[in-house]
Amino acid sequence: MAIVLTKKAAAALRSPETVKLIATVGKEGEPHVAVKDTLTLLPDGTIAFYELIETSKTQKNLVYSLWFSKRVSVLTVARDGESHLIKGVPYRAVTAGGAFLEAYEDVQKRYGPDADLSAIWLIPPEWERENTLAVRRAEEEIAHPYEIHMDRIAKEALR
Amino acid sequence: MADKTNPRKIERDPNWRKKEESFxxxxxxxxxxxxxxxxQIDVQRRGVFYTDAALDRVDPSIHQISKSAFAVYEGRGVPTxxxxxxxTSIIVSETSTQTPRDPYTVDVVDGKLMLTDEDRVVEEVFFWEKPKFFEKTTSRGTPMCEVLDARPQRFSVAMSNYCHFWTKPGHGCKYCxxxxxxxxxxxxxxERVHLGDLRETMRELVKEKGRFVGVILTGGSIISGSEPFEDELxxxxxxxKAxxxxxxxxxxxxQVNSTAFTRRQLERLYNETGITCYxxxxxxxxxxxxxxxxPGKAASIPYGEWKRRLYAAVEIFGKGQVNTGIVSGVELAEPNGFKSEDEALRVDLEEAEDLASHGVGLKHDVWHVVPGSIFWNRTTPSLDYYVRLTKGFYDIMQKYxxxxxxxxxxxxxxxxxVNHDRI
Incomplete structure (x- = not known):
């Protein structure tokens, strides 16, 4: 079931300043992760990923995920450490038609005439969380207050 | 009331669903x-029928269409x-409705174009969009859409509309x-493609950025020439060259998909042109x-010789640049085909292994029983057969x-x- 991303996650996906990664699994079950700055968020809330290399491992794994309904993960990381993790199942690979041709020209403007475009992957987000360390630590302290090393709660005088 | 999904009034077996496993x-x-x-396999096997709602989604200024011969479509263009x-493309046209099984239906469900079967949604589908050059004509007045055909990412040249095998009665391929x-x-x-038209159309086609990734040239066999098939070559x-x-x-x-050329002819094809695949x-x-x-093919080039020419092609073009295909299902055609799907599959895969062991790639086209063919009243095999064949060819290609x-x-x-080889 698709969700609407939080404003912070949406902004992170759209920002040219954040590092964006996509993690996928293929038929061998081996995880694969790659930095992909062509990940973005469309106005309708769908994640779009522009794959530039037809036979890349990410491309193969995305096909596998679409075929067999497997989730992929997208991670954004900003310079200040703000991070968002989003998951979803690829819904469509746009490989032809008007939208593809427009995107192809955009890719060539952005990366130069040697750039190619293989597919626009559309991934409706199904799950998200903020992955910034401070946020995760605060969540963990509430959810699992006793999953800690005991020296951290030892009396100050005894540390 | 007449069945709109059966415009040719083919005799359908009302119990066909009970006799084979479903999708x-x-x-x-x-x-x-x-x-x-x-x-893809099952739709190609069973064909499609378009509802009025689906056809209302067709925009002739955007979509690739063909004029239907069937009154049921009331002269409207139907999606190519x-x-x-x-x-994945489903290469299926209205001619595929010539099947004793019910076709799939393309309808609009919840605002989306959907492939359906017995009122159940199977998959979302999209119409092909036509290239821009389809709207243009050559200086001779030939519509460019008649010079080159197109699929979503590739274009094709129909080299010859006249296959010489059909000149001699009984020599045409029976499924054709x-x-x-x-x-x-x-x-x-x-009869043959006009080189001037081809050149002009190509100059328009290459202006379309991001549209095409390859071309295939194919056509009917041409036996004539200084040696057999030299004119075709x-x-x-x-x-x-054009x-x-x-x-x-x-x-x-x-890619050229032609009659099997001799080693000398293949060397000419490779050395004198910019071709990459055969x-x-x-x-x-x-x-x-x-x-x-x-029978026409066999009379000109016996089976074993056809294979030897494929092996020569691998030596010239390289492994992965040469393949061969079957019209899958005709091997089971009555009365001279295999009597069981298991036997047909065993022989298909043994032969596939032999070819692949020599570096020849494998592909199969799901047999459409088409009007005008000698086999017009035959029946295609089960979906199970086609999936086993698909998996078998895929596994053999991986193995080699x-x-x-x-x-x-x-x-x-x-x-x-081949479509399965994306993961």
Missing amino acids: AEITKKYETVSPFIIA SLLLRDG GIGAGGVKFKGTDE NGYIDAL LGEVFETRRFPS TTDLEVFHEAIYEWVC GIPSHMDSYRKCGMHPN
Whole structure:
């Protein structure tokens, strides 16, 4: 079931300043992760990923995920450490038609005439969380207050 | 009331669903085979019918359409074919409705164009969009859409509309619905592609950024020449040279699908043009059935010789640049085909292994029983058979490390086992 991303996650996906990664699994079950700055968020809330290399491992794994309904993960990381993790199942690979041709020209403007475009992957987000360390630590302290090393709660005088 | 989905009034078996496993059962049975590829196979096997709501979605200014011959469509243009969500093309036309099984229905459900069966949604589908050059004409007045045809990512050249095998009665391939009608082109302006038209169309086509990843040239066999099929070869060489004029590189992504040329002819084809890939289809992987189904081919080039020419092609073009195909299902045609799907599959895969062990790639086209063919009243095999064949070809190609890019979902789209090679 698709969700609407939080404003912070949406902004992170759209920002040219954040590092964006996509993690996928293929038929061998081996995880694969790659930095992909062509990940973005469309106005309708769908994640779009522009794959530039037809036979890349990410491309193969995305096909596998679409075929067999497997989730992929997208991670954004900003310079200040703000991070968002989003998951979803690829819904469509746009490989032809008007939208593809427009995107192809955009890719060539952005990366130069040697750039190619293989597919626009559309991934409706199904799950998200903020992955910034401070946020995760605060969540963990509430959810699992006793999953800690005991020296951290030892009396100050005894540390 | 007449069945709108059966415009040719083909006799349908009302109990056919009880005699074979359904799409849902097959996708569950073969968990490692893409359900998208299984859908492609089954739709190509059973054909499609478009509802009024689906046809209302057709925009002739955007979509690639063909005029229907059937009154049920009331003269409206029907989509040339369909795309699935993963980019897989379903190469299916209204002619495919000539099947004793019920066709799939393309309808609009919840605002989306959907492939349905018995009122159940199977998959979302999309119409093909036509290239811009389709709207233009050459200086001779030929519509460019008649010079080159297109699929979503590749274009094709129909080299010859007249297949010489059909000149001699009984020599045409029995599944072919084009060859019989091709004799009318003999000696006319339309018999072969016009090189001037080709050059002009290519100059328009290459302006379309991001549209095409390859070209295939194919056509009817031409026996004539200084030695058999030399005129056919010269036609391909001339056309490839004309195509190559628009590219900066010597070689460009291209495939010829022709009659099996001799080693000398293959060397000419490779050395004198910018071609990258070569296909010559055996059509049937069994000598005696090949001789029955393709008598014209067999009379000119015996089965064993056809294979030897494929092996020569691998030496010239390289592994992964040569393949051969079958019209899958005709090997089971009555009365001379195999008597059981298991036997047919065993022989198909044994022969496939032999070919692949020599570096020849494998592909199969799901047999459409088409009007005008000698086999017009035959029945195609079960979906289970096609999935087993698809998986078998795919596994053999993997075993022998033969790449399939030359005929991929982008460069052809017709071949389920090749379309499966994306993961």
